[in-house]
Amino acid sequence: MSRWQWTQLLAFEGFWLLAVAGQNSWSLLTGFLLLLHFVFTPSRRADVRVLWLALLWAGFVLTLGYSLCWLRRVPLWLLMPIGAVAGTSSYLAGWQLGAVSLPLGFWPSAVILALLWSVLLPLLVRLERRARREA
Known part of the structure; x- marks a missing residue:
C-alpha cells in the first residue's frame, strides 16, 4: 500500500470515530476531515465523481x-x-x-x-x- 493509502486509512478511522462518537456535536470537525481528504487526495477528480x-x-x-x-x-x-x-x-x-x-x-x-x-x-x-x- 502506498503512503497515501495508509494515511487515508488512518484518517478514515479517525473520521469514523468522530462521526460515531461525536455524532451531531462533532459534525463540523468530521466535515472538516472530509474536506481535508479532497485537499490532499491524489485523485480529486475521481473522488468528486463518487461524491x-x-x-x-x-x-x-x-x-x-x-x-x-x-x-x-x-x-x-x-x-x-x-x-x-x-x-x-x-x-x-x-x-x-x-x-x-x-x-x-x-x-x-x-x-x-x-x-x-x-x-x-x-x-x-x-x-x-x-x-x-x-x-
Whole structure:
C-alpha cells in the first residue's frame, strides 16, 4: 500500500470515530476531515465523481424523516417487501440511466438487491425513528 493509502486509512478511522462518537456535536470537525481528504487526495477528480453517491444516500435518509415518514407506522413484515420492490426498482432505474452497472446480470442482481433492500429498508426506518426520538 502506498503512503497515501495508509494515511487515508488512518484518517478514515479517525473520521469514523468522530462521526460515531461525536455524532451531531462533532459534525463540523468530521466535515472538516472530509474536506481535508479532497485537499490532499491524489485523485480529486475521481473522488468528486463518487461524491454524488454520498449525496444520494444523504437525501434518501433525510427523506425517511419527511415524505417517507409514513413508513414508521408500517409493520416490519410489510416494510420488507416494500424495500425489496422499491429499493430494487430504484437501482434498476439507475442501471437504465447508466449510473450503476449490474456485473452479475439483470436477474441475479435483481434478486440480490431485493434481498438486501428487504433488510435495509426496515433497518433504516428503525434507525431513523430512533434518531428522531433521541434528538
